[in-house]
Amino acid sequence: MSRPTLPILATVLAGALVAPLLAAAPASGAPARRIDYAQWDTATELRSGTLAGVRVGAGGRISLPPDTRAGIWRSPWAQPGFRLTRLIASWDARTPGNSRIRIDVRxxxxxxxxxxxxxxxxxxxxxxxxxxxxxxxxDDLGSVSVDTWAVPGGVTAYQLRVTLVRRAGQARSPFVDTVGAVASRLPDVSSVPTSKPGPASGIVLDVPGYSQMIHRGHYPEYGAGGEAWCSPTSTSMVLGYYGALPDAAAYASVPANHVDPWVDHAARMTYDYAYRGTGNWPFNTAYAATLVDRAFVTRLRSLREAELFIQAGIPLVASIAFGRGQLTGAPISSSNGHLLVISGFTDTGDVVVNDPAAASDAAVRRTYDRGEFENVWLPASGGTVYVIADAAHPLPVSPRGNW
Structure with missing residues (x-):
């Protein structure tokens, strides 16, 4: 299981986008869902920030100059166009040797x-x-819950800061290719109107099925598998879909009797040692970004937006929470925080998922009622998803946009 989802009270996640992802209006009579994703990716975009002890190469990569142990990149102030109340950052980075990065927000x-x-x-x-x-x-305006910055009163702009650090004397530098954040202001509701089926009706992607439950008891130091590993298992399913699972050498230490050993490896690579779990959203996308072209956390307003990604051949990892009787056909009766993969849609618009809570790999594929799914996804996590894509599957629209 992932961590419990945050209550959505005037929720906002900060970001600065350029082109709209989707211009569709919310369902008639539904409260507005304000979401904005911003990212800095190209050399020009990264150089628009403030550089102190770091450099941006021609290929668009923040790194440390030779003989520099630490440095800082600060983004320009991003203005989503509304008073955001929540923010989640994500990044694409590498940390060779003894190096690391830190991500801050104000x-x-x-x-x-x-x-x-x-x-x-x-x-x-x-x-x-x-x-x-x-x-x-x-403190002053906000607080942090695991990976999410909460600002109850809202702010109109935000700034990200990335600090790169390496061991003294180490030649190899950490580097950052992309920095982004999703900002949102969402209504505090317990249910939402069901969206109408859209362009992905009848499309189901061939995402492999991996069960988190068959890992129960594995690696207690990383959460002990079972219900604790829904996030790395879902991330692994999407990586498997792209043929981008790590090389066998990466998980060579996993015991030979562990089925799907890449899931054990993903749990280790996403484990948050303070939160003591593998459900940290951007830690999962940061891991995925080391293996595919891009990965980031964002929020969507309905399954109509999710359908654009499925139509483009891109499965989504979605964060849900539900009580007894709220999700017909689920392999577990309830969860205060669970991750699964949206793999497609039936001809009538119901949601085809790979739910890792199934007891076996063969039982992972499920179909959930469209309305029930939106009610355990949008109010619970604000429509949070991991977008993970390889170079052969470009995003259906630019991620830089206000939708």
Whole structure:
């Protein structure tokens, strides 16, 4: 299981996008769902930030110059166009040897600027440094819950800060290819109108099925499998769909009797040593980004938006939460935080998923009622998804946009 989802009260996640992902209006009579994803990816975009002790190469990569142990990149102030109340950052980075990165955020509204809050200190491996979050950090305007920055009163702009650090004397530098964040302001509701089926009706992607439950008891130091591993299992299913699972050498230490050993490896590579779990959303996309072209966390307004990705051949990892009787056909009776893969849609628009909570790999594929699914996804996590895509599957629209 992932961590419990946050209550959605005027939720906002910060980001600065350029082109709209989807211009569709919310269902008639539904409260507005304000979501904005921003990213800095190209050399020009990254150079629009402030550089202190770092450089941006022609290929669009933040790194440390020779003989520099640490440096900082700060984004321009991003203005989503509404008062955001939640923000989740994500990144594509590498940390060779003994190196790491730290991601911080601050916001402002009017003449008030908040302090910097840390969203994560991350390394792709755990030999030298254990990736971690920093706890609540409750202060002036906001606080942090695992990977999500919450600002109850809202702010009109935000800024990200990325710190790169390496061991003294190490030649290889950590580097960052992409930095992004999703900002949102969402209504506090317990249910939503069911969206009408759209362009992906009848499309089901051939996503392999992996069960988290067959890993029960594996690696207690990384959560012990079973219900704790829905997120890395879902991430692994999408990587398997692209043929992008790690090389066997990466999980060579996993015992030979462990089925789907790449799931054990993914659990280790996504484990948050402060939260003590594998459900950290951007830690999962950061791991995936080391194996595919791009991966980031965002939020969607309905399954109509999810259908655009399925139509483009891109499965989505979705975060849901549900009580007894709220999700017909689910392999578990309830969950206060669960990840699964949206793999497609039936001809009538119901949702075809790969649910890792099934007891076996063969039982992972499920079909859920469209309305029930939206009601356990949109109010619970704000429509949070992992977008993971390889170079052969371009996004259906630019990720830089306000939708």
């Amino acid at each position: 916001g402002r509204t009017g003449t008030t600027t908040s302090s910097w809050d840390t969203l994560g200190v991350w390394a792709e491996h755990d030999r030298f440094f254990r990736r971690t979050t920093k706890g609540p950090q409750r």
